[in-house]
Amino acid sequence: MTGGHDVADAVVIGSGPNGLVAANLLADAGWDVLVLEAAATPGGGARTAELTAPGFRNDLCSAFYPLTNGPAPLAGLGLTEYGLSWEHAPAVLAHVAPDLPAAVLFRDAERTAESVERFAAGDGRRWLEFYRSWLPVSDELLRVMFTPFPPVRPMAALLRRAGVARALRLARSFTLPVARLGAEEFSGQGARLLLAGCALHTDVGPSDAASGGYGWLLTMLGQQYGFPVPRGGAGALTDALVARLRGRGGAVLCGETAERIVVGHGRALGVGTAGGHWYRARRAVLADVGAAALYLDLVPADALPERLREDLRRMVMDGATVKVDWALSRPVPWSDPEVSGAGTVHLGADLPGMHRYAASLASGSVPEEPFMICGQMTTCDPSRSPAGTESLWAYTHLPQRPEWPRTAVEDVAARMEAQLERYAPGFGASVLARHVAGPAELEAENPNLVGGALGGGTAAVFQQLVLRPVPGLGRADTPVDRLYLASAAAHPGPGVHGGPGANAARAALARDRLGGGYAATVRAANRLVYGRP
Template identity: 60%
Template sequence: MSGAESVDAVVVGSGPNGLTAAAVLADAGWDVLVLEAADEPGGAVRTAELTEPGFRHDLFSAFHPLGAASPPLRALELERHGLRWRHAPQVLAHVLPDDRVAVLSRDPERTADSLDGFARGDGHRWQALHRQFREIRDDLLQALLTPFPPVRAGTRLLRSLGVGGALRSARTLTMPARRFVDEMFDGEGAKLLIAGNAQHTDLGPDQSASAVFGWLLCMLGQDIGFPVPEGGAGSLAAALVRRVESAGGQVRCSQRVERVLVEHGAAVGVRTAGGATVRAKVVLADVPAPTLLLDLVGAEHLPPTVVRDLRRFQWDDATLKVDWALRGPIPWRNRDAAGAGTVHLGVDLNGLATATNDLRCGRVPEHPFLLMGQMTTADPTRSPAGTETAWAYTHLPHDQDWTAEELVRVADRVEAVVERHAPGFKDLVVGRFVAGPPHLESVNPSLVGGSINQGTSGIHQQLVFRPTPGLGRADTVVPGLFLAGASAHPGGGVHGAAGANAARAALASRSWYGPAYRAGVRAALRAITS
C-alpha cells in the first residue's frame, strides 16, 4: 500500500453524525478526512429545487427539534458558521377526521387553550407536564444522547427525581403511547399530539416505548419549537462542513468507500471505489450497521454471533414522500392548521393503531397517517412570495418491491387526504415530486428500503440492543472501527449524538489510557459475542 494517503481518522459518510464526529476529532487536533459517496455532503439533510424554480424542497429531514436542543450540536456553535433557525407561527397541528384541530404552540397558553377545547383541564395538565420536563430537560437530553449507561447524567436525574420519581419515569419509558395519554388526559387533542408525534418513529400507539418518543417531541416542541434551517435543511449540513473545515478537517464528495481495510483483526483504513487507499488510526462510519459490518468489513472478520444478529436487524417502515410547489397557502377548512409548520392528519387515535397494524401485516393502510410540512410558512425563503413549498410523507411496509405506478397511486391517495381537509388544494399544485423507497435509497443508500431511521425504534433494538445486543456504545467488534450512524445508540434523528459518541470513543481508544480502554472493550465484547 505504498503511496497511500494517511490521516489520523477517516470518517465514512457526511451525514450530520459523520460531520459531528469529524468536528469533535478535528477540535482535538486530529487530522480528519470525511469521504462522501454523493456529489454533495449532508446525507439525509439536503435541499434542492425538485419541482419548479424558486421552490426549495428538503429531500429528507426538514424540522429539527432535536438538532436545536442537542448538546453535541449546540457545542459546535453552528450559528457562527452560518446556521440560522426559523420558526412557523405555530409548532404543530393535528387535524382530526372531523376537521377539529389540536394545536401545539411555543406559547404555553395557546397550547392550553387548544387542548381545553377538547376537554377542560387538559391544558392545565399539559402545562404541568411541561414544567416537569423543564426541570429535568438538560440532564435528560444528556442521558438520552450519551453512551449507555449514562452514569453522570443518570446520577443527576436520580437526585432530581428521587427514587420514586425515577421508578415512575422508568415505567413511562416502557409505556405504549395510548396507555400514557389515557392516564394523563381526558380529551382527544392532547392524546393525539403525543401519539401522533410517536409516529415520527415506526411505533404505533399500542407499542411499548411509543409514549416516550411522542412525549419527548411534544415537550421539545413546547419548549423550543420545531425549527428549520433558513434556506433549507442543506444549510445545516453546510454549516457543519464549514465547522469541520474551520478546525482543519477535510470533506471530499464523490468518494464512495467500498471497503474497510482490516489487518491483524483491526481496522487500518479504507479503499474507495476509485481505487484510492486511505490509511488511518481509526475509522468512523456514518452508515447503517449491516452495511458497515457485512458489506464494507465482511462477515469473515466478524464472530458468527454478530453475523447472525446483523442478519436479524430490523429496519423501520419504508417511506413515501410527496413534495409540492403550490401557488398559494394550503386552504385548510379549519384555519387553526394554517400557521403550523408541521401538520398531522388523516386519522384519529384508533386510526393510528389501525394504520400501524396494516403496516405490520404488510398492507398499505387504507386510511394512512400523514406527516406534513408547510415549509414557506416556517421559512419564507423556501419559495416566492405568496406561494408555499409543502411536503407530506406516509409509511409503507418494508421489504416490498414498489413499481412507479403503485407509488403514484399511493401519492394520489395522500393528495386526496389533504384535499379532503383543504378543499381546493389540488388546484394550487404547480409541481409535484414523488419519492418512494427506491428513489430515497438511490439518493441516499443509508435509507435502506426507504427506512429513514436506520432501524426500528422498538425497545428490542434500543439502548444495549442497538444495533445488536452489545454495549450500547460506538465500539464495534473490529478494533479501531466505530459506528457513528443512526443505527447506533441513541438512534434516528438529526442530533449528531451518534457521531459525537463515536468520536469520543475513538479519542478514548488512542488516549494515554487507551490500552486499558481497548482491553476493557475487547473483554466485554468477547463475553457478549461468545
C-alpha cells in the first residue's frame, strides 16, 4: 500500500462479508486494496460481542451460514486456513407450532423423513424423493444464483444436467407460493411447515410468488449442508476474512466513515471521509452499503440519471426487526424434547398462523402472534456460553415505519418471551440477562440495516434479478464508471454468501482488463434503462 493508505487500486466501503469477499478477490488478482469501515471493528452483520452477560457470546446480526458451501463465493476462499472452523447442532431446524409435534430437519435425510412421516403416512418417502431431485442440480442452481445476470454458462450447465423438461418444472416450482408447493408435494403438515418457515425466514410470505423457491432452497441447503455456525461466533468469519486479506497486502481501516464518492468525468476517483481524509482509487470503488446510501448520499446527484434516483424512492425494504438475546442459566426447557437439539427454531405458527403473520406485516399491522426465528447458539457451539447454560437469541418482524417507539419494541419483546414460555414452560425463570434491539438500535449498530431491515431490500420477486435494487442491468456495475454496488442490495441479494461482493469484484476486474470497450457497453446499457445523467 502506497501513500500511507491514501492511494490504492481499489477502495472498498464497508467491511461486511460482501465487502471483505470483494476485497479478497481483488487482492488475489494482485490489486492493492483498502477497506474503509465506519465502525470501530470490522464485520458489519458478522460480528460477535458480549451483549447479555460475561461469558455469553452473542452474534450481533447473522448467525447461521448455509450459503457458505458448494459453489458459494465464500466457500472458495479457503478460510479454514485462517482459523475458521464450523460447528453444527445435533439437528438443523425445528418448526414448533400450536397443537402439533415439532417437525425437525436433520442433516441425515432418513431422520428428517422419519420426522415428517409422523404427520402423514408416505411423507417420509416423498421427502427423500424431494431431496434426491435436488442433489443432481444443486451446484448448478447455486451457480445460476451467484452469477451476474444473465447467467448464460451456469444456465446452460443446468439445462444439460437437468434436461429441458426437468428445468421447466424446476422453474415452475421456484415461482410457486410455498403454500402451494407444500400442498402439491406433501400430505401432512410437517414438511409443509419446514418449507413455509424457511420461506418466511427469507422475508416472503407463504402466499407470495416465488416463496416456494426460497423455501425449497433453504430447506434443501439445510438438508445437504446443515446450518453451520463459526466456532466462537460470527466474528470468527470476519476475523478469517480480514486475516486472509492482510496476508495478501490489503488493509482495513476502522473508524473511517465514507462521506462522499468523488466523481470526475463520469468516473469514480476515490472516497472522502467524515474525518476529512481523501482516499484515491486508481482502478475502482466498491460500495458494500445500501442502495439508497450509495446513490442518494454518497454519489453527487449530478453524476446519476434522475430516473435512477426516482426508482430508488420506490425501492421496497424488507421488514423491520426486533431481536432479543438472552443469557440462560440452562438449556431452553422445551415441552417437546425434539426441539432441544435444533440449532435453529421456527416458533409460534402453523400454516394458517404464518398466513396471518405475513398478512399483518403486509397491511402495516403488528402481528398479534409473533412468528419467531430462534438460535440456540450453545447447542450449536459449546464455546458460546459457560457449561450448562445457553446463549439464545430470537427475532421477529414488524412493518417498516419511520420510527418505532421504544415502548412498542419492549411490548414486542414481551410477546416474544410469552411465546417462549408457552412452548417452553419455565423459560422466564432461566433468564439471567437479556438485550433487546429494535429497528433503531439495529440501524445504529449497522447503518446497512435501514429501519431494522436485515436484507438490504425485500427478497420478493418484484425486486430480484434485473429488478434489484431497481430496474436495471442486474449487475454490480453502476452508471458511474469504475463504481460498483457490492452489498445485499444488489443481485443475488441477502444471505451471507459473498455473492454481491464477488460480482462487484469480477465486474471491476473485467472493466480493468477490457478497458474502454467494457465501459462503453455498460454506459450504453444504462442509458437504455435510465437515460442520460
